Amino acid sequence: MKLALKITTVAMLLISCGSSIPESSNATQELPTIFPDYSDITIPSNIAPMNFRILEQGEKFLTVFTSGNTRITVKGDMAVIKRKDWQKLKSSSTHIEVKVYVLNNGVWTSFKPFGMVMSDEIDPYISYRVIPPSVVTYERISINQRDLTSFREKVIYANSMVQNGDNGQCINCHHYRNWQTDNMQFHARQYLGGTIMAVEGKLRKVNLKTDSTISAGVYPAWHPTHDYIAYSTNKTHQSIHTADHNRIEVADEESDLILYDINSNSVSIIENDSNRFECFPSWSPDGRTLYYVAADYKAPFGPEREDKVFIDSHTIKYDLYRKSFNPDTRTWGPCELVIDAASMNQSITLPRISPDGRKLLFSMGEYGVFHIWHKDADLYIMDIADSTIRPLTEINSDNVESYHSWSSNGKWIIFSSRRDDGAYTRLYLSHMNPDGSFSKPFTIPQRNPDFNKTFLFSFNIPEFMKEQVRISARQFASFIKREAQPVNYQSKKGE
């Protein structure tokens, strides 16, 4: 009776899901070529349908998704799965098998099946900056949020909402406190410039530049438990390679670290050694250690400094440092070298500590700090307990890997990579296995699998969010028009 029921169920499923599987086919042991490459990957259990395109030559195409007793067939070279079918597949089993059939000259070929293994949930939202890989023009930049469980994408804020031809605006460095969007910030540069913050859902706009600091706040790190934000302050320049495939170089001419106290609306210096560039602050989850990168550089200040920095740019190497911090007394300990990258002839950027505080993910390349333009930049991981580091060879490609962050449960990382075409960064997800290794990375799914091939913008600074940003884009736009409030400068450097 049970067997009969099972057979009936399978038969009904097969009937209900449209196209039938070819009765005979030539099996090949090769995996089909598909874009994006979703073969044998670990996916979050709450991810949107993993649509892909079959890149094999053929007259007809059929993709069969099997999960437990559920079987879904999709005709055509675009394996686009309906949401409800995807839900069925996900609810049937934790392993989805995908088999691709291609018809050529009246003969079907069945490719080696591949799997999608469902694992831990992922934060439902990510946000990122959508930006063209340009040098001086930045007219079309937006910070968008994407629902990873579907294909919904919304603009958090776009600079086209306020800027006009004469008054360009560059927006950057969106950042959240503990993956929650009630406390978030981003910067607007130039026209109507300032740092736009939501503090417990209430908007404010501040000008973090003081007479005693190099610039307004740049790269942010919101303190996990107290109302502080650490920032780098940077004077940077960019230049263009005439022949190098890296195309663009962005280098610090000056760089320090500051701490912004949200409650007292004041900034104080964390590090401001004039012979050292300090950058990319990042808090440990307990908020008692600040990690950052720094490079020693001596050159006289003056008009020639910019040129000198570029001449020397290949020799500037950033090491990883940390500083202890008492958030209650707002006092700092001495700076401590964590990774001497320079001694390895390498340079570190973007330290990011896992939510459990045990791992530190960073990007390392041959030189400099702006690894998004360095093809040799790869992701590395450090075990904080024993300071061992290893390259994430299972993730890295021969192109740029940079801008990475941890999901709130520490099970997933998202990073940007230029591996697809060398110029346009795309976002990749990877799962951290229990043994500390990472699963094969895959690009976030899109409704149209060709999207990443044709979309002529880059995605950068991907950040996970537990919830979507509730403040509307128009609210941000009207708030940006306000005058930025100046901040107070507290001269005492806490030691």
Place this chain on the structure above:
Amino acid sequence: MKTSGSIKNSDEASKRLRIISDTLLPVIFLLFMVLEFRFVLLRIESNSLFVYDKDYLLNSFIIPGGFIGWTGQFLTQFLHYPWIGALIWIVMAALTVKLARMAYPGICGTFWTVSYIPVIIQSIYCLGAGYGLFIMKSPGWFFIPSIGTILVLSTVVLCRWTQLSLFRWIIIIVSSSAGYFLAGIWGPFSAIMAAFSIFLETKKDFSLLIIAFICSIGLPILLHIFYTSFRTDEIFTVGLPLINYKSQWPVRLPCLLLMLFMIAAPLLKFHDNHPETSKTNIIQISVIIILAAILFIFSFRDRNFITENAMSAAIDVQDWKKVTDILERLEKKNAKNDEKLYKQRTKKISKAAGTKEIESIVDLYSERFYEPTRIMVLYKDLSLFSLGTEAENMFSYRDGARKQDRRYDIPMALQAGKQLYFYWGLANYCHRWCIEESVEYGWSYNTLKYAAMSAISMEEWDLARKYLNILGKTLCHRKWADTQLALLSDRNKMQAANPYKTVLPLMCYDDRLSNDQAIIEPFIMNHFTSHRSGFATPQFDRAAMLWTLRTQDIKLFWVTFLNYLNTNAPTVIPRHYQEAAILYSHLEQDQGILSLPFDRQIKEGYDNFVNYVNSHQVRYIKESAYPFYKRFGKTFWFYYYFIRGQETF
């Protein structure tokens, strides 16, 4: 008192005149458009993009009125074949005329030449754009006023045609809401105009007019909160063309005039109680002549502008010979005029009293002598280099830097950066400018092509494939994309194919970090004259020679010349190099170099030049330039003494 027979005859005459006018004018206009603006139309097309892709259509909806731009882009693609594109434009113009007569019979039906007015406004917008075409931000801008006008007029006609009140209400509500979504402000405007026309005609349906106003103002305000791609203060201007300029008037004024016409037309009525038709016909003919004159005056027919576009089109297909032919033709055309001007000037100078007056005459005339723009000179140098004749011919053409006749501040990098950087072997910079241009003005066939070629020359196959796949989804450029796709991942094939076989030998330099600050000529000059690597090719040294001659720097010349001799080992030293070497050795009083196998004729030519200089007092460079040009204009010597301090941008 007129008899019915004479009235009938007069009506017949008027009708005949209208038929002749309606038939002939489009043909004349088509000829004018294609023969005079062929290359401008091509440029407009190459700066546009239409991709046969669902996402591309959906993307147009991110802004109200995006669909009108999408439709404009669809039509713009046909300008690739100027005859077809122009014909489409003219068919739309004819439709505009027809609809104007149907929508406003009170004026356009009787005094039919009035219906030509919107077409004249549209054509001034299209053909008078000039250099503005480089900074147009709206996709499909060329067709936007035509589509917008047709939309408004057809809504009016539809509303007038239907007698059903309910249907009219639906038209008004749909055109103000869906119309705004699809066509921007043209939608609500069409709703208001339709209701306005009905109200004027029937003197009732005031409520319809009120609703039209409420919907047209209220709905855009309501809808705008769903959009993040434009500013709040643009709610009532979206759908109109945009230009990257301090003022939007150059592109908005024609649209405003079109709207004014559509507001005024229903108010005007021509009371035709059969007046003197012959008189009316004369007025109608006069109106046509006046409108034609207005079009002639306001269409931008600057020769240098048209030549720049013609040269650019030839460069895009690497037809180097055509580039120089275009320039030669232009020079020939201007030679007679220059001779006439020279005679006039000589006459005036002979009558002038005092140096001040002479100076002012010289200044006045120097503006009127033919002079190429900087872009034309750079295009010409590039073409000669690609033909391999730069060392013999680069000074055989008129030189200079005539200011472009433009009101807009447009860097050369935007107009010619992609081409010049790519063909001079600076692929990274070419790609960079493709991206910058796409950010400001959207991707175009041209930016995609140059970005693809840059990527191919850098052997970035995946990147090239990305651009080529997009071009593969276009109507007129997919063939080109296919030819390039065939080169991917096959280095040997690519290296043997055009244009890479001429570009790659120039890509033999050490990498350096730099920035052109958007001024490209000095950047390329500096690149070739100051950054020679140890593995420079003969082609690089030839290019270095070209740019070194342009610097007029004697020391640099000798260094570059030596490099050139080493890598190229010429059996005969090219003419311009001989001219430069002879001149520089005399200036440096170094006779040693003269032992080189110089051509006797060139040596004699130099002696003649020196004798001529000695026997002709040079009062003002500008004054003497032309007579010297007539004798020595095709030599480096003339360039060295008379073409100095050229302005670039």
